[in-house]
Amino acid sequence: MAVPGLAIGKVLSLLKTEFPDISISKIRFLESEGLITPERAPSGFRRYSKADVERLRYILSAQKNNYLPLKVIRENLDLIDQGIEPASPEPIEPPRASPVDPPASPVGSIGGQRPPVRLTREELLERSGLPEASMIELERQGIIRLRRGTAYYGWEALTLAIVAVKVAPLGIEARQLRVVKAAADREVELINLAASPYIRRPQMARQATLEIAEVIIQAHAALLQVGLDHS
DSSP, X not given: OOOOSBOHHHHHHHHHTTOTTOOHHHHXXXXXXXXXXXXXXXXXXXXXXXXHHHHHHHHHHHHHHHOOOHHHHHHHHHHHHTTOOOOOOOOOOOOOBOOSSSSOOSSBOTTSOOOOOOBOHHHHHHHHOOOHHHHHHHHHTTSSOOOTTSSSBOHHHHHHHHHHHHHGGGTOOGGGGHHHHHHHHHHHHHHXXXXXXXXXXXXXXXXXXXXXXXXXXXXXXXXXXHHHHTO
16 A cells, blocks of 8 residues: 655755755754654655654754754654643844845845854753764864853854754764865955054954955855856
């Protein structure tokens, strides 16, 4: 008897509009974590029911809107399976993209308004779902750092931790993010050099730094696209 349900490609197309980052590898990763358990057709292919799709939608929404770690999501799913409504966490707003000039910048604005994120190490790990071993490696590489002059982590650390969690199922390890850091370090050097004529005027120096950084970010994104198009 054939097992009814949707193929993984159909599930992907149903969720792609709402969750642009969804991928087949992401769905397979969530399955390997035991968060979804699609049935198998006689051919061996996975078949996803409507309940599986709604379960995926809940998982992806919890990650996107609340940055819940998989451990908490699993606990919430267990409650849902028992007919119990889990508590609704207060969402943390990610850094907002901000346009410089039309068309809109493909990335967030440097130096703009940021959500008030002030996290301890334990809170950062809990919010992002980042494993302790990955956190240690990212700190060793200088990728994740405390905010200067403080004993807490800001939105930058939270963003980087979430990125590390997202790329892990795609085969990118925490230590490999040093490539991104090296590129950013070189860009910082370029930006500081370009803003150096204003060094004796702190206010103008800061404004110049922010304006140059915005342009460099746009150039970086465009060059990434060019590289991918020609790879």
